[in-house]
Amino acid sequence: MEHKPWELQAIWPLEILDLVALWHTYRIPIILTTFTALMILRAYLHLRTPREKLSESPLPSSPSLVAEKSKDTFGTNTVLVKAPRRIVGGTKKRTPSHEDVKPGQQKIQVLVFFSSLTGTTEKTAKAFMVQMTENLTASSTFAEPQLHDLSYIDYDDYFITPPKADPETSYFYLLLLPTYNIDTVLDNFVEHLQETHNDFRIDTAPLSTLLGYSVFGFGDREGWPTEEEGFCSQARDVDKWMAKLTGRKRAFPLGMGNTKTDAAERLEEWKGGVEEVLKHIAETGELGEGVVGSGDADESDAEDADEDDGEVLFDDQKVVERKTKKKSDGLNDLEDIxxxxxxxxxxxxxxxxxxxxxxxxxxxxxxxxxxxxxxxxxxxxxxxxxxxxxxxxxxxxxxxxxxxxxxxxxxxxxxxxxxxxxxxxxxxxxxxxxxxxxxxxxxxxxxxxxxxxxxxxxxxxxxxxxxxxxxxxxxxxxxxxxxxxxxxxxxxxxxxxxxxxxxxxxxxxxxxxxxxxxxxxxxxxxxxxxxxxxxxxxxxxxxxxxxxxxxxxxxxxxxxxxxxxxxxxxxxxxxxxxxxxxxxxxxxxxxxxxxxxxxxxxxxxxxxxxxxxxxxxxxxxxxxxxxxxxxxxxxxxxxxxxxxxxxxxxxxxxxxxxxxxxxxxxxxxxxxxxxxxxxxxxxxxxxxxxxxxxxxxxxxxxxxxxxxxxxxxxxxxxxxxxxxxxxxxxxxxxxxxxxxxxxxxxxxxxxxxxx
Incomplete structure (x- = not known):
């Protein structure tokens, strides 16, 4: 039965009619506002609800988590212990602390390490430091180089992780090392590098945040006429393990000099090359293009045939391979191109x-x-x-x-x-x-x-x-x-x-x-x-x-x-x-x-x-x-x-x-x-x-x-x-x-x- 408007007015009070008209006019905003308020209330109540403790929840089915029960004075509790992470090979990709620092803003700290038994290498290292300081500190990018005797430093402070410093400071390692036919601190140093690389508890390349490194060795060809017989063998060993620890950051080839003939000349050549690399880093913020070395000469003997298929680059301290675009190269028989x-x-x-x-x-x-x-x-x-x-x-x-x-x-x-x-x-x-x-x-x-x-x-x-x-x-x-x-x-x-x-x-x-x-x-x-x-x-x-x-x-x-x-x-x-x-x-x-x-x-x-x-x-x-x-x-x-x-x-x-x-x-x-x-x-x-x-x-x-x-x-x-x-x-x-x-x-x- 349909009522006329004046009939509704007689049935319903005027106030109710006004509310109905208002609802029809604003019903959509009212509904949306109410829904939003309910959602906010639900989220608030969810956050205030106490969460179940992980120790009280069932153990996840993960081989990396082991449940152990230990008893203390307050009772028996179930505690989760993480199993040791297994290293399956390869180098973990790390993000250097200086990755976002633009060239010119980062401070480059050169650390020179040496070992000396008779004092000859120490004297050479100090003279080397004087020249290096004069050549590098003219630029505001370089901090004054530091000299360290391997006999007096804690290896863990430098050769497990680089020294702790502000994010704008990056490190570059140089090592001047003699080779002796008796046991010296260098034997312990080489052993430390080897153990660090093979230690499953830490990264296989913990020094990968370094800008780079290079090694120079001193030897005596009268005692060891060839490298196979031991000439500069300890320097070669350090160079090999440093390549592994740094994630292949060899910035300049291993230098070697005969202490009785050409050591000074070879060191000068090596120093010039190292300084050129450092200046390149200061200008570009990266090590530059290069074929990275594995650190082990035996591992690179099969590199002849296909090594030029791509260029390997150092790009912001990350190893990147530049690949050619996949376009057709079927120009095998062209008389007219x-x-x-x-x-x-x-x-x-x-x-x-x-x-x-x-x-x-x-x-x-x-x-x-x-x-x-x-x-x-x-x-x-x-x-x-x-x-x-x-x-x-x-x-x-x-x-x-x-x-x-x-x-x-x-x-x-x-x-x-x-x-x-x-x-x-x-x-x-x-x-x-x-x-x-x-x-x-x-x-x-x-x-x-x-x-x-x-x-x-x-x-x-x-x-x-x-x-x-x-x-x-x-x-x-x-x-x-x-x-x-x-x-x-x-x-x-x-x-x-x-x-x-x-x-x-x-x-x-x-x-x-x-x-x-x-x-x-x-x-x-x-x-x-x-x-x-x-x-x-x-x-x-x-x-x-x-x-x-x-x-x-x-x-x-x-x-x-x-x-x-x-x-x-x-x-x-x-x-x-x-x-x-x-x-x-x-x-x-x-x-x-x-x-x-x-x-x-x-x-x-x-x-x-x-x-x-x-x-x-x-x-x-x-x-x-x-x-x-x-x-x-x-x-x-x-x-x-x-x-x-x-x-x-x-x-x-x-x-x-x-x-x-x-x-x-x-x-x-x-x-x-x-x-x-x-x-x-x-x-x-x-x-x-x-x-x-x-x-x-x-x-x-x-x-x-x-x-x-x-x-x-x-x-x-x-x-x-x-x-x-x-x-x-x-x-x-x-x-x-x-x-x-x-x-x-x-x-x-x-x-x-x-x-």
Whole structure:
């Protein structure tokens, strides 16, 4: 029954009607306010309710908690006791107290520790402290260094955790340690470091909050002539355990000096390197880029093959691996990378000096084709760039690169240099391997570069100036050398030598003479007395003819006939054989201006069988100063497999020796005056030399580099004999294997592997 308004007014009082109207108007805010008040009341009551004590609650089913009952004067209570934490290996990641301190705000405290029995090391340490204080305290970032005698300090105060200080102070440890043949405090110190690392009750790397550390050892080579026999053994032990305790914070390589000869000189070198690292920390707040060392040389012996897949960095005291972006790197067979490069925005207008040069068909005069716009050979956003950097290359500019090889790392660790040391006296740790052109006109089946570098028959890219390339490759090389400073086995003296480039191998990847300004680039090398070893592929005769003298000029001779060359080098030029023959003629013309070399890479099944006579014909045509014969190294890449190359194509060293003997006999039958001069069995490489370098029955294949620069700077004409070096070492001559003493020691330990 429905009531009219005036009827409701008669039934309900006016006040009730007003309340109903008010409720309909404000019902939603009222409901929300009430709900909120109830929730607040519920939370308040929950917080005021007493909680059940953990000791009175049932035990959780966790193996790390053990319930033990202990009885005291008040009764029996159940008490929870945590079981000891089990260390399963690895380094616990810690957050340094100074992590959030910006560079320039943190205070760096250098602590110098020493041990001395006779007082000699103490005297040296105090003099070292005076110099260190003068060099560092000029900057407000550094606190005054402190000197501590290991005989008087409590190890727990410094070598379990760093000293307690305000959050803005960070510590850097230096240790100056002698080695004795009697028990001293150092024996206890080494034992303490070892026990600290192995103690399950504490972190395996309790000193990881340090900025870094470095060790210098004093020894006597008369008592211990070699490291294996004990030279600086205690310093080496401390260096190893400190690497473990600090989480691999070796900031500078272990230095060692002979107290009776070169200790002062080696200490000065080491101090300079340490100060450079400290200044870098002060500027950036971090240790910098570097390959971290494990602290145990034995643990890093398997680091050769894949160590350049990524760069390991120190970033805010944390070890970080810089990984390449996962982009397609399928540029294995590129005759024209224009399609890929077209996606790049890198382009510019060039002047007439950078016109495109057509190398497709050989002629005395190359044709210049005008081009309005050119692109970069290897843009930063291209798959080619990603593939090469992943392999360990540092790309300089748009078409150049630099990389250190495993022999450089081997030489830094005292394990021998490559065949160039046996043949020509080049120490690998002072050699820079680079190229001004990453592009090549061949796609050789044995190429080490995985087919990822660009290829082409014309230069159609931006041309970077030679001074920019020269400075860039040097900086890239030194950067990679510095990344080795934390690797176990690297010594301070070899590290210091490596920071002075003396040789440059222009053979990294691509074709060096392809670069339009190659002469200007080699001139810059020679100006700084850096020798030049240039390798070309015998496909650019005009550029080869225009090349000014280098220290040693190589031409790759990979086959003795047209068909074999087509199969093994897979050249892009249609007239590749004509180009090849012309390059041999040019090399013959240059044989009295500079040292010339034929480089033969033997690939079983391609260019070994029944080709000795054909190679002898090529040698007769070019008359090089030397012929290097090397067995191919198989890289195991898909590109090699696609070309038909497998491990079955890698010749044994005995097969290479047999080929060389057959080739030498063929040269003898032609009366050309060559002989087998030297070998390097570990590189599977043998050297045949012209009798021009045989003096009184002794081979002189090495180079007098200073004499070469004197001849070059004189402006007069000179011949290769004018800078012929000393006699080839007896251990490097044919029949002796070519293994230097350091390599023999490593070989005896089973550490040498084939190149």
């Amino acid at each position: 224009g399609g890929s490069l077209g996606k790049s925005s890198s382009s510019r207008i060039v002047d007439p000096a950078e016109l495109e040069v057509d190398f497709t068909t050989y002629s005395k005069k190359s044709k210049l084709v005008a081009a309005k716009v050119t692109k970069e050979m290897v843009p930063k956003d291209s798959p080619t760039f990603n593939a090469l950097t992943k392999q360990g290359y540092s790309i300089v500019g748009s078409h150049s690169g630099v990389k250190i090889c495993r022999w450089t790392k081997s030489a830094l660790r005292g394990r021998g240099s490559c065949y160039k040391y046996s043949f020509y006296g080049i120490a690998s740790h002072q050699c820079m391997e680079t190229t001004p052109s990453l592009s090549c006109s061949n796609k050789c089946v044995f190429c080490w570069r995985h087919g990822t570098n660009p290829v082409g028959t014309t230069w159609r890219w931006v041309v970077d100036p030679p001074d920019m390339i020269f400075n860039g490759v040097k900086a890239g090389h030194y950067k990679k050398i510095k990344m080795m400073r934390g690797v176990p086995g690297v010594r301070a003296e070899r590290f210091a030598e490596a920071m002075r480039i003396r040789h440059c191998a222009l053979s990294l990847v691509g074709e060096p003479v392809f670069y339009p300004h190659i002469n200007e680039f080699t001139a810059m090398l020679h100006k700084e007395h850096i020798s030049s070893f240039l390798v070309c592929n015998a496909q650019h005769p005009d550029q080869l003819a225009a090349l000014k003298p280098v220290t040693q000029l190589y031409v790759s001779i990979d086959a003795s006939n047209r068909e074999s060359l087509r199969k093994i080098d897979r050249p892009l030029h249609r007239d590749f054989w004509e180009r090849f023959q012309r390059c041999l003629e040019i090399l013959r013309e240059k044989r009295f201006e500079q040292r010339t070399v034929f480089r033969l890479t033997l690939v079983k099944g391609f260019n070994i069988e029944d080709e000795a006579e054909g190679y002898a014909d090529l040698v007769e045509k070019g008359l090089p100063c030397f012929v290097e014969v090397k067995g191919v190294t198989y890289c195991g890449t898909s590109s090699s497999a696609g070309a038909g190359l497998t491990m079955q194509n890698v010749p044994f060293y005995e097969e290479v020796c047999a080929f060389v003997e057959a080739l030498n006999a063929a040269l003898g039958r032609r009366g050309l005056g060559y002989g087998i001069a030297a070998e390097h069995a570990h590189s599977c490489c043998i050297l045949i030399a012209s009798n021009r370098f045989n003096v009184e029955g002794k081979w002189h294949t090495r180079i007098d580099y200073e004499k070469f620069f004197e001849c070059l700077e004189s402006g007069d004409n000179f011949t290769p004999e004018d800078y012929m070096g000393p006699e080839t070492p007896e251990w490097a001559t044919w029949g002796k294997g070519g293994l230097i003493p350091e390599m023999r020691e490593c070989l005896g330990k089973g550490r040498i592997r084939s190149h």
